[in-house]
Every structure is written in structure tokens, then in C-alpha cells.
Amino acid sequence: MRRRTFLATLPAVAAAGPALAQSQIVAGDNPNRKRPDVHAGDRIAGANFASRSAAWGVNGAAATAHPLATQAAIGVLKRGGSAADAAVAANACLGLMEPIACGIGGDCYVLLWDPKAGKVMGLNSSGRSPRGLSLETVRSRADARGLLPSWGAVTVSVPGTVDAWRALHERYGKLKWAELFDDAIHYAEAGHPITQNVAFYLAGSQKRFTDPASKIEEVENFLKVWAPTGRTPAEGEIFKNPALGRTYRLIAQGGGRAFYEGEIAETIERYFRRIGGWMTRADLAAHKAVWTQVHATRYRGVEVHALGDNTQGLATLQMLNIMETFDYRRFGFQSAAAIHHSVEAKRLAYEDRARFYADQDFYKSPVEWLISKDYARERARLIRPDRILTPVYPGQAPSRGDTTYFTTADADGMMVSIIQSNYRGMGSGLSPDGLGFMLQDRGELFATQDGHPNIYAPGKRPFQTIIPGFATRDGQPWLAFGVMGGDMQPQGQVQIISNMVDFGLGVQEAGDSPRWHHGGSSEPTGEPQQGVGVLNLETGVPAATQKALAALGWSLRPDPGGYGGYQAIERWPGRYAAATEMRKDGVALAY
Structure with a gap:
């Protein structure tokens, strides 16, 4: 299921255009944003929330956060x-x-x-x-x-x-x-x-x-x-x-x-x-x-690759493994069920992130266990469709932040x-x-607590938030992509993959789709979780979805500027499709 075909599968509320006019106003905002009766213009093709179509070419492509850099x-x-x-x-x-x-x-x-x-x-x-x-x-x-x-x-x-x-x-x-x-x-x-x-x-x-x-x-x-x-x-x-x-x-x-x-x-x-x-x-x-070594997991027929070392790349793989145990197409695009289960997968993975991720020269994380399907199924069984899991703990291991992303x-x-x-x-x-x-x-x-895997030491690499993304199909390159922005990065990566694999969105539409961002999990610095945290939703998330999430007990807030920045290049036979982030200043070009 590709591009416009996904629209026919959506619930009416999910297919509705984003309520762009409800954008929250923050101090220092452009006054042109303070017009509640203004909505996005209409597109005659593609998803109605998309900002543009992908840039197509056969010889090469580039997508960056600045037009002159892309050129x-x-x-x-x-x-x-x-x-x-x-x-x-x-x-x-x-x-x-x-x-x-x-x-x-x-x-x-x-x-x-x-x-x-x-x-x-x-x-x-x-x-x-x-x-x-x-x-x-x-x-x-x-x-x-x-x-x-x-x-x-x-x-x-x-x-x-x-x-x-x-x-x-x-x-x-x-x-x-x-x-x-x-x-x-x-x-x-x-x-x-x-x-x-x-x-x-x-x-x-x-x-x-x-x-x-x-x-x-x-x-x-x-x-x-x-x-x-x-x-x-x-x-x-x-x-x-x-x-x-x-x-x-x-x-x-x-x-x-x-x-x-x-x-x-x-x-x-x-x-x-x-x-x-x-x-x-x-x-x-x-x-x-x-x-360095590249790790991977299979998500509904797509191989998603990530770096381990001292990064949070494993969180993307852990989240996808948990999400794969649920039927997202049945949940529906931008539905409360899809977002709820994804956020719970994030919360579970991020407790492991806080407990196990660190410089592998100083601490050997149980990587294979963390990204295994068996462990994902064990964690997925904790998720309930009708309530929020609390508190959330890291798994019991067996013995033994702003950024720029670009692609060419x-x-x-x-x-x-x-x-x-x-x-x-x-x-x-x-x-x-x-x-x-x-x-x-x-x-x-760095953490400062004795015994923490990420504790400071001279000559040590700190925990890193920045992670590039890559996906292959049948052993061939498919998608070079990333979503910049601190702890948003694994959360953004799984939303892109799910948008394209579960719901058939195109490479540009997948990035333009309204996003969620959950904050308040435990951190690799030693900072503890903050209750069930806060779920930030872009205003384009359907009102019915927001209402249903609030009824489950999620504390909902908007977070202007907090949903990351996306660039991607998708490989098709003999050609490329390049996409860029509507929330930033960038441009995607191909020739």
C-alpha cells in the first residue's frame, strides 16, 4: 500500500486535515501564527496534510536543513x-x-x-x-x-x-x-x-x-x-x-x-x-x-539498521520490536490506539536506555538481549490498551538532545x-x-553516580543522542533517513517507519504527518522518570484522538518546535525520491 492509497483505509477522523489553525502561540512567535481561522491550503494529489511532494531524480539526491547546503x-x-x-x-x-x-x-x-x-x-x-x-x-x-x-x-x-x-x-x-x-x-x-x-x-x-x-x-x-x-x-x-x-x-x-x-x-x-x-x-x-558494528531488526519485512556503541540507536530497534507485536493497521493511522501503544513502547525502551546504554569501551551492554524478539514480546505483554503502565522499570538483563540530519x-x-x-x-x-x-x-x-554505566571518566565517550537511520528491503538499500532532536530521535524514527510500512505513506508524507513526542522517562544521566511523563502532540493530530488519549490518562501538551527535523532519500529501481522537513528551513533536490 503506497502513497495516496492509504487514505482510503483511514477512519474519517484520521483522514481529516490537520487543525493547523489551533497552533499554540509561544513568546516570540511570528504574529502571523496568531490567526486561528487560517488553515493550510489544499493539495490536489497526495495526502491532504503533506507540505509538498518528494523530489525525484535518477543520478543523485540530497536533503539537508538548508537550501544552500543541499545545492x-x-x-x-x-x-x-x-x-x-x-x-x-x-x-x-x-x-x-x-x-x-x-x-x-x-x-x-x-x-x-x-x-x-x-x-x-x-x-x-x-x-x-x-x-x-x-x-x-x-x-x-x-x-x-x-x-x-x-x-x-x-x-x-x-x-x-x-x-x-x-x-x-x-x-x-x-x-x-x-x-x-x-x-x-x-x-x-x-x-x-x-x-x-x-x-x-x-x-x-x-x-x-x-x-x-x-x-x-x-x-x-x-x-x-x-x-x-x-x-x-x-x-x-x-x-x-x-x-x-x-x-x-x-x-x-x-x-x-x-x-x-x-x-x-x-x-x-x-x-x-x-x-x-x-x-x-x-x-x-x-x-x-x-x-563500527551496525545492528538491525526486522519490522514487517523491512530491515531497520542502527548504531549501538554510546548512542541511543538501539532504542529505535527496541521500540519497533515491541510495536511489531501489535496490529497497527487495525489500530488506524493517527488513532489513539496507535499512539498509545507506541508511547508505551517508548517508555519501556527508554528505561533500558537509561539503565544500559553507555560507552562500550567502559561498559558492555547486553545488546543482543535488548534487541531480541523474545525480549520485545516479554515487554509488549506489559502494555494494556485501556490504561497507562505505571511505574515502568528497565528489564532484568541476563547475567554475564539540537542536531542536523542530512542525507545524500x-x-x-x-x-x-x-x-x-x-x-x-x-x-x-x-x-x-x-x-x-x-x-x-x-x-x-554523563552521569555522576557510582556504578552507573554512563558515569563520567576521563577519556570516555558520553552517552549520545544523535543517531542516523537506514532501512533495507530484501538485502537492498531502501531508505536513508533521520529525525533530529535529542530524545525525539528514536521516537521520530519509529513514526517514520510505521507511517511508511504500516500505513503506506510516501517518503515526504511520512515526515509531514503530525507527530507525537513523549518526555519524562528516566535518563542516562541518572535523572529518574517523572511519573507517566508528558505526551506532546502536534495540533494536526485529530481532535478525537487527542480526546481519547486524555481519557486514558495521558497528560497532553503541545510543544512547538519539539518534534524534530526530518530528511530522507528513498531508493526506487533506477531512481531516488528525496524528502525534507516542513518544520525546518531545508530543501530536498534530485537530478
């Missing part, structure tokens, strides 16, 4: 570059154009279809904590609950992004390394217009970082780069970042290791010495991206699913002198 990727493909080359070029542009979500100060993960090997490959380029930062010092910076601050030097771990680029290019690149940075350098030096979402979040970052309560060691460099006139740029204004352009030139000329072993690394070490931090050149030089594909059949992040928005608030980028705050996700 850069397509340009690389047209010049004979591989999908890996296009991904690097797009990411370099996004680090400049979407600094509120990503950049070379953050980490990167990749799932990639290798057409020669005929399988999905996984790349982990997550950086480690400084070796000179002790657990005792970290605990001294934690609050009364043992949770680490969201910003500042104690949260900074080694950035992994540039070495991920190096690893991709060394194995799969076709163009010269330096060529991949041409567009990003040009836009950094000549300038580019700021998009709507970026303008909104840059303004919020300035307010947050300059608030004395944030206790960030140094904010002048942030202001110098992103608010040189005293404010951050508004939508449509031309923004330049020549400092980042110079950093990109050093990387383009010196290779990927230039970030970790040359002038850039020396500048980062001097910066931390100046502000009282811990990162050193030795910490940077020790980082290497690693090709080329004429040879290579498909790259890649995700990259500074973690909480722009990151730590710390921007090394003269380099034009911000360092991540991923270290906030």
Missing part, C-alpha cells in the same frame, strides 16, 4: 563526486549556515550503503572527555541532583566531526579533499542570507549565553562572531563568518587531521588554558573515527545517512579564539 551537495555530485563527498561538502556548509544545530565543534555518526560491499556500514566519530578532567572535579560542578550543567568548559568533549569527514573521504571519496570546502569557504567569506529558524534560535542563544546564570567562562567570542553589531542577524540578513572560512581553509589545505594536530589544536589548547578549561592538544590528537545519494547507488550535532543548540557557549565555531556540550550527558 552544494548536488553540485559535488554533478562534478563527479560520491555521496560521501557530497555529505562532507553539505556538512561544511551546515556548520556555517546552521550553527544553532551543528558544526566542527561537535560529533558525527554515519550509516552508509556501500554498493560494492553490498551492506550497511557504520561510522562513529564521537569524541572523548579530556583526560585531565577528573570525576572529582566533574562532581564539584554538578547540581544537588548530581546533574551536570548545560554549558561551560566542564561539558566539552573532543569534537569528532572533522575526523568523520576524513574517514568518509579516505574510503569513499572521488573528488580532491580541498574541493569539498569550496562552497562553505565562499559563503563564509562572501556571506549568505540567514534563514528563519536559524535567526530564531540564534537570538535565543544570545539571550541564554549572556545570562549570568549560565555561568559560561567566556562569551565575548560568541558575540564577536554571531552578534558583532550587538544582536544576532535577522531572517534574510547577510551573515559572514571569515574566521570559520579561515579555519576551513586550514582543514582544506592540511587534510582532516589538521583539525587535531596543527594550528587549530594549538589554538584550542591555548583557549582552554586561558579560560580555565581542560581540553589539550593531546586529547585532540588521540581522537580517531572508527568504523549518488549514481553508483551509494546512500549516506549522516547526523551531526553540537548537542544543546549551539553547544557549550565556548568559541575558541579566532576559529569561528562553537564547541559541543555533549559532556552534560
Whole structure:
């Protein structure tokens, strides 16, 4: 069942268009959103809630969160570059154009279809904590609950992004390394217009970082780069970042290791010495991206792949395994039953996420047990259709956060699913002198409790939220996809898969469909669950569904901006279909 055919199978209430006019208004919103009688326009084909149709092409495709980054990727493909080359070029542009979500100060993960090997490959380029930062010092910076601050030097771990680029290019690149940075350098030096979402979040970052309560060691460099006139740029204004352009030139000329072993690394070490931090050149030089094991589960005939290591990728597989035990087509698209059972699957999986997910170099998670069908059936038996399960506990093992997601594909059949992040928005608030980028705050996700798998240790990788997605059918590539946004990512991934597999939606419609997001589960930081949590629903979820969920006892709230950002490329025989996120500023193109 594909595309428009699913509409005929829906209950009348589910097929109704989203009540877009009921959008909640939050402080700082565009006043054009405050018009309750305005609804979305009508489409003559496809799902009536879809924002657009997919972009089709035969030679290659790209979908990113910024139009200029997508164009850069397509340009690389047209010049004979591989999908890996296009991904690097797009990411370099996004680090400049979407600094509120990503950049070379953050980490990167990749799932990639290798057409020669005929399988999905996984790349982990997550950086480690400084070796000179002790657990005792970290605990001294934690609050009364043992949770680490969201910003500042104690949260900074080694950035992994540039070495991920190096690893991709060394194995799969076709163009010269330096060529991949041409567009990003040009836009950094000549300038580019700021998009709507970026303008909104840059303004919020300035307010947050300059608030004395944030206790960030140094904010002048942030202001110098992103608010040189005293404010951050508004939508449509031309923004330049020549400092980042110079950093990109050093990387383009010196290779990927230039970030970790040359002038850039020396500048980062001097910066931390100046502000009282811990990162050193030795910490940077020790980082290497690693090709790693890819895990998978079968969901109604589709193989869904995920990374384990120190990520939350296993949560996607655990949720799908639990969901597979129920008949979602019988539940109905956007029905209360479908959402209720999915949220309960999430709550069960996320208790395991809080208990078992951590850096596998320090703690060996029971991965095969966690993603087994037998364990999923055991957990699924806990779910009741007429009430909420409470409390929720992790399973008994047998003995023994903002982000950017983007995807590219080329004429040879290579498909790259890649995700990259500074973690909480722009990151730590710390921007090394003269380099034009911000360092991540991923270290906030360490736990501080003795015995916890994710407890802080020097040279350890923190728990990671960023996860690329990939799915195959009959041993062939089908879907490179991702949904960015902290703990929303596994929740968003299973909604995309269910929308396409259970309900026959197309690749664009699957992302435009109204989403849910559940918050309040236990966290890998040691933060306990908050009762049954809060279920956030987009306003497009049918009113009857919302009413039925409330009757079950769910605490319902809207959460504008909290449903992630989606990009995808679907492989069809001899062609690609590319989709992008209506909630962001991006564009999908194919040729």
C-alpha cells in the first residue's frame, strides 16, 4: 500500500486535515501564527496534510536543513563526486549556515550503503572527555541532583566531526579533499542570507549565553562572531563568518587531521588554558573515527539498521520490536490506539536506555538481549490498551538532545545517512579564539553516580543522542533517513517507519504527518522518570484522538518546535525520491 492509497483505509477522523489553525502561540512567535481561522491550503494529489511532494531524480539526491547546503551537495555530485563527498561538502556548509544545530565543534555518526560491499556500514566519530578532567572535579560542578550543567568548559568533549569527514573521504571519496570546502569557504567569506529558524534560535542563544546564570567562562567570542553589531542577524540578513572560512581553509589545505594536530589544536589548547578549561592538544590528537558494528531488526519485512556503541540507536530497534507485536493497521493511522501503544513502547525502551546504554569501551551492554524478539514480546505483554503502565522499570538483563540530519545519494547507488550535532543548540557557549565555531556540550550527558554505566571518566565517550537511520528491503538499500532532536530521535524514527510500512505513506508524507513526542522517562544521566511523563502532540493530530488519549490518562501538551527535523532519500529501481522537513528551513533536490 503506497502513497495516496492509504487514505482510503483511514477512519474519517484520521483522514481529516490537520487543525493547523489551533497552533499554540509561544513568546516570540511570528504574529502571523496568531490567526486561528487560517488553515493550510489544499493539495490536489497526495495526502491532504503533506507540505509538498518528494523530489525525484535518477543520478543523485540530497536533503539537508538548508537550501544552500543541499545545492552544494548536488553540485559535488554533478562534478563527479560520491555521496560521501557530497555529505562532507553539505556538512561544511551546515556548520556555517546552521550553527544553532551543528558544526566542527561537535560529533558525527554515519550509516552508509556501500554498493560494492553490498551492506550497511557504520561510522562513529564521537569524541572523548579530556583526560585531565577528573570525576572529582566533574562532581564539584554538578547540581544537588548530581546533574551536570548545560554549558561551560566542564561539558566539552573532543569534537569528532572533522575526523568523520576524513574517514568518509579516505574510503569513499572521488573528488580532491580541498574541493569539498569550496562552497562553505565562499559563503563564509562572501556571506549568505540567514534563514528563519536559524535567526530564531540564534537570538535565543544570545539571550541564554549572556545570562549570568549560565555561568559560561567566556562569551565575548560568541558575540564577536554571531552578534558583532550587538544582536544576532535577522531572517534574510547577510551573515559572514571569515574566521570559520579561515579555519576551513586550514582543514582544506592540511587534510582532516589538521583539525587535531596543527594550528587549530594549538589554538584550542591555548583557549582552554586561558579560560580555565581542560581540553589539550593531546586529547585532540588521540581522537580517531572508527568504523563500527551496525545492528538491525526486522519490522514487517523491512530491515531497520542502527548504531549501538554510546548512542541511543538501539532504542529505535527496541521500540519497533515491541510495536511489531501489535496490529497497527487495525489500530488506524493517527488513532489513539496507535499512539498509545507506541508511547508505551517508548517508555519501556527508554528505561533500558537509561539503565544500559553507555560507552562500550567502559561498559558492555547486553545488546543482543535488548534487541531480541523474545525480549520485545516479554515487554509488549506489559502494555494494556485501556490504561497507562505505571511505574515502568528497565528489564532484568541476563547475567554475564539540537542536531542536523542530512542525507545524500549518488549514481553508483551509494546512500549516506549522516547526523551531526553540537548537542544543546549551539553547544557549550565556548568559541575558541579566532576559529569561528562553537564547541559541543555533549559532556552534560554523563552521569555522576557510582556504578552507573554512563558515569563520567576521563577519556570516555558520553552517552549520545544523535543517531542516523537506514532501512533495507530484501538485502537492498531502501531508505536513508533521520529525525533530529535529542530524545525525539528514536521516537521520530519509529513514526517514520510505521507511517511508511504500516500505513503506506510516501517518503515526504511520512515526515509531514503530525507527530507525537513523549518526555519524562528516566535518563542516562541518572535523572529518574517523572511519573507517566508528558505526551506532546502536534495540533494536526485529530481532535478525537487527542480526546481519547486524555481519557486514558495521558497528560497532553503541545510543544512547538519539539518534534524534530526530518530528511530522507528513498531508493526506487533506477531512481531516488528525496524528502525534507516542513518544520525546518531545508530543501530536498534530485537530478
